[in-house]
Every structure is written in structure tokens, then in C-alpha cells.
Amino acid sequence: MHVVMLLYPGFDQLDLTGPFEVMGRFPEMDIHLVWKNLDLVKDNLGLQLSPTKTFFDCPQADILFVPGGPGQLSLIQDQDVLDFLSKQAAGASWVTSVCTGSLVLAAAGLLSGYRATCHWLSINQLSLFGAIPVSERVVRDRNRVTGAGVTSGIDFALTFCAELFGEDRARRVQLAMEYDPAAPFHDGSPARADPHIVEAVREASKEFQKLREEVALSVSKKIKARQKL
Amino acid sequence: MHVVMLLYPGFDQLDLTGPFEVMGRFPEMDIHLVWKNLDLVKDNLGLQLSPTKTFFDCPQADILFVPGGPGQLSLIQDQDVLDFLSKQAAGASWVTSVCTGSLVLAAAGLLSGYRATCHWLSINQLSLFGAIPVSERVVRDRNRVTGAGVTSGIDFALTFCAELFGEDRARRVQLAMEYDPAAPFHDGSPARADPHIVEAVREASKEFQKLREEVALSVSKKIKARQKL
Numbered sequence: 071m072h073v074v075m076l077l078y079p080g081f082d083q084l085d086l087t088g089p090f091e092v093m094g095r096f097p098e099m100d101i102h103l104v105w106k107n108l109d110l111v112k113d114n115l116g117l118q119l120s121p122t123k124t125f126f127d128c129p130q131a132d133i134l135f136v137p138g139g140p141g142q143l144s145l146i147q148d149q150d151v152l153d154f155l156s157k158q159a160a161g162a163s164w165v166t167s168v169c170t171g172s173l174v175l176a177a178a179g180l181l182s183g184y185r186a187t188c189h190w191l192s193i194n195q196l197s198l199f200g201a202i203p204v205s206e207r208v209v210r211d212r213n214r215v216t217g218a219g220v221t222s223g224i225d226f227a228l229t230f231c232a233e234l235f236g237e238d239r240a241r242r243v244q245l246a247m248e249y250d251p252a253a254p255f256h257d258g259s260p261a262r263a264d265p266h267i268v269e270a271v272r273e274a275s276k277e278f279q280k281l282r283e284e285v286a287l288s289v290s291k292k293i294k295a296r297q298k299l
Numbered sequence: 300m301h302v303v304m305l306l307y308p309g310f311d312q313l314d315l316t317g318p319f320e321v322m323g324r325f326p327e328m329d330i331h332l333v334w335k336n337l338d339l340v341k342d343n344l345g346l347q348l349s350p351t352k353t354f355f356d357c358p359q360a361d362i363l364f365v366p367g368g369p370g371q372l373s374l375i376q377d378q379d380v381l382d383f384l385s386k387q388a389a390g391a392s393w394v395t396s397v398c399t400g401s402l403v404l405a406a407a408g409l410l411s412g413y414r415a416t417c418h419w420l421s422i423n424q425l426s427l428f429g430a431i432p433v434s435e436r437v438v439r440d441r442n443r444v445t446g447a448g449v450t451s452g453i454d455f456a457l458t459f460c461a462e463l464f465g466e467d468r469a470r471r472v473q474l475a476m477e478y479d480p481a482a483p484f485h486d487g488s489p490a491r492a493d494p495h496i497v498e499a500v501r502e503a504s505k506e507f508q509k510l511r512e513e514v515a516l517s518v519s520k521k522i523k524a525r526q527k528l
Binding site: 082083084087088090091094095101103110115116117118119120122169189190207208218219220221222224225228229232237238240241242244245246247248249250251252253254255257258259260262263264267268270271274275 | 311312313316317319320323324330332339344345346347348349351398418419436437447448449450451453454457458461466467469470471473474475476477478479480481482483484486487488489491492493496497499500503504
């Protein structure tokens with residue numbers, strides 16, 4: 071079972087390393103980390119990972135996976151990437167993402183008419199691309215499975231692997247990873263966090279989120295213009 | 300603030316990438332990934348990360364961090380590594396680990412008389428090196444802070460950063476990472492998991508755990524023999 075995980079400059083590594091940890095524990099999963107070339111890829115906080123395949127020698131994915139992160143802005147404007155994802159998705163059994171990775175899938179036209187989730191700060195942008203935003207931690211609609219922000223990748227992957235390999239095996243992996251989370255604070259989601267914490271995070275990311283929205287809007291307009299031709 | 304995180308072949312990447320994600324979001328933290336050389340380091344499931352410093356050009360750590368993983372067996376028999384850790388720890392403000400990383404700290408003599416935690420399958424081995432095993436998710440004793448198995452790294456790092464930078468900032472990071480965990484099953488710890496799940500994980504890891512115990516015992520005997528000289 072080929073799992074194709076997209077790497078890209080400025081991705082958010084935990085979006086990917088969480089699911090990698092879970093999926094890697096199922097011997098059926100042959101995971102490929104894919105980018106345009108084999109140079110090291112640096113995440114938004116500076117962690118450098120090595121791709122194992124390029125767009126050119128990557129096998130057909132059974133499971134396609136796209137992480138999120140600030141680099142997503144460039145990605146949705148990069149036709150080579152969107153083409154690669156569309157082509158892979160056409161032959162994949164599952165098309166999946168974590169965090170703003172769903173915006174990349176959506177910009178590639180892969181979530182039109184699908185319920186999907188995303189990082190809480192960016193989830194509204196899904197509708198620009200015809201997806202139906204759902205504020206849940208893990209959302210499955212037919213063969214699309216999306217996770218919310220960053221850390222949701224662990225919940226996404228355990229849920230997904232339970233679907234593929236049965237609950238018993240997923241439960242064993244959860245125990246082997248000692249995934250008995252004890253978040254020190256109650257501020258993990260905007261619904262539960264104290265308003266002053268939500269406000270502080272919104273304020274700190276305001277400029278970047280404005281840019282993110284502008285780019286999403288501009289890309290979605292181009293897509294719509296192309297569809298009219 | 301220099302954070303020195305040890306990389307090594309066969310480490311468990313999520314032990315490190317969880318804390319990296321949290322700590323990397325505090326601009327005060329200058330994180331160095333350190334190994335003997337700058338070659339790519341492969342984790343136990345095949346993820347390849349790039350070190351940023353070697354033992355020879357690594358700055359003095361303010362925070363020393365050691366992840367766990369099956370490679371820990373070789374590490375506790377590697378005097379160069381133990382010497383590097385001892386030397387770094389002597390000048391560090393904080394000495395920390397996740398998962399079986401605490402066994403490495405312990406083998407370097409850095410947890411003697413300290414309360415510490417570890418992955419549930421290996422926690423008993425801490426006492427071979429004079430540490431006091433405590434089955435909690437995050438354990439702090441003076442300037443030693445240890446996390447339990449794999450996924451505990453996120454809880455460890457948020458707790459630790461709240462201590463360093465105040466709760467308010469840690470809560471913002473928790474929200475930015477959307478850390479509102481929704482573990483799909485209740486089997487995250489041996490205390491809460493169904494007995495047949497615990498038994499299955501114990502059985503699957505039996506041989507490796509036997510080896511792990513033998514190595515720990517042999518290394519601890521050598522340390523004691525050296526101390527008597």
C-alpha cells in the first residue's frame with residue numbers, strides 16, 4: 071500500500087510527522103515523502119527532512135496525503151504541484167490531509183462538493199474552492215479524510231488506520247505510542263479556549279491570515295475563470 | 300536560549316518532532332539538532348532528518364533534550380555519546396527527555412536520585428541506573444524534566460514552555476497547534492487500556508524488550524564496577 075506524503079518548503083512538520091509515526095507502524099504501509107527534487111526540505115520552523123521520491127519517480131499512491139503550513143500559499147499557486155496531486159488523486163483509493171493541507175487539495179479541485187476540515191484560522195477558505203467546511207477534528211466524506219490543525223494528525227491517522235486495518239490494531243498502535251494525551255490547558259480549540267487567548271492568536275497571525283485569504287481568493291477566481299472558458 | 304536535541308540512528312522521530320513543534324514556536328529558542336556528523340539520520344520507521352550541528356561544533360545547551368527509540372540500546376553503550384551528554388548537562392539549565400531518552404540520560408549518570416518517567420514498557424529499567432521511576436506523563440524533579448512514551452512529548456513541551464515563558468504564551472501555542480486531542484480509543488496507557496490490548500503490545504515487543512533489559516543490565520553493571528574502582 072503506497073502512501074504518498076507531500077513535502078514542501080514551509081510545510082508544518084508535525085502535520086506530517088504525527089501521521090507518519092502512526093502509519094509507519096503498519097507494515098502494510100510503504101510511505102514515500104515526495105517533492106520536486108531530492109534536496110532537503112525545510113519546514114516553517116526550520117526542521118529539515120529528506121524526500122525519498124520526486125514527482126517523476128513517485129509510484130501511484132493508494133493513499134495521498136498533504137500536510138499544511140505557511141508554504142501552502144505558494145503551493146496553491148504552483149500548477150506543477152496541483153497537477154501532480156490531481157493525477158495522483160485520480161488513481162488513489164484515499165485522498166487525505168491535515169491542517170491547511172486541505173486548502174491545497176481544494177485548490178487542486180479535489181474537495182469540490184466534499185465535507186472537509188482545516189486549521190480553525192483558515193477553515194472558511196475551503197468554501198472558496200467549493201468544499202464544505204466542517205469544524206470537526208477529523209472529517210471523512212466518501213474517500214476524502216481531512217484533519218484539523220497540526221496536532222489533529224495523530225487523531226486523523228489513528229482513526230484512518232482503524233478504518234483500514236481494524237480497531238484492534240489501531241488500539242495497539244495507540245498504546246505503543248502511549249497516546250494518552252494530557253493537554254496541560256483547555257485552550258486547544260477556539261470553541262474551548264478563553265476568549266483572550268483566541269484573540270491573542272488571531273492578532274498575532276492577522277497579517278499572514280490576510281495574505282492567506284487574498285491568495286486563496288485570487289487562486290479561486292482564476293480557477294472559476296478557467297472553468298468558464 | 301540554546302536547545303540541544305540529540306539525533307541518533309533508530310530514534311523515534313515523534314519523541315523529538317512533537318517538542319520541536321512546540322519549542323520552535325518560541326522565538327527565544329534556538330534549536331540545534333546534534334549528532335556525531337552531519338549525515339542524514341534515519342529514525343526507527345525510516346524518516347530522515349538532517350542534523351544542524353555535530354558534537355564538535357555544538358554550542359553549550361541551556362536545554363538538553365534526548366528522544367527515545369530502539370536506537371537507545373546502542374546509545375547507552377556508546378561512551379562518546381554519554382560523555383557528550385554529561386559534558387553538556389553540566390552546563391545546562393535543564394536536562395530533559397521523552398520516552399526511552401530518559402534511559403540514555405540515566406546511563407550517562409544524569410538521573411541518579413532523580414524522579415523520572417519513560418515509555419511504560421521500559422520504565423522499570425530506570426532504577427538500574429539509580430533513577431526513581433514515576434509512572435506519570437510528565438515528571439519534573441529539580442531541573443530534570445522527563446516525558447513518558449512518544450506522544451507525551453507534546454504535553455512535556457507545553458508544560459515545560461509554560462514554566463519557562465508563562466502559561467499565557469504556552470496556551471496560545473496550544474491553540475495555534477490546535478492541540479485539542481481527541482484520541483479515538485481509550486487505550487493510550489496500560490492503566491486504561493483493555494488487558495487484551497496491553498497483552499498484544501507486550502507480546503509483540505517481547506523479544507526486543509528482553510534485549511533492551513539485558514543491555515541496560517549489562518551497562519549498569521559496568522557503571523557500578525567503574526564506580527567501585
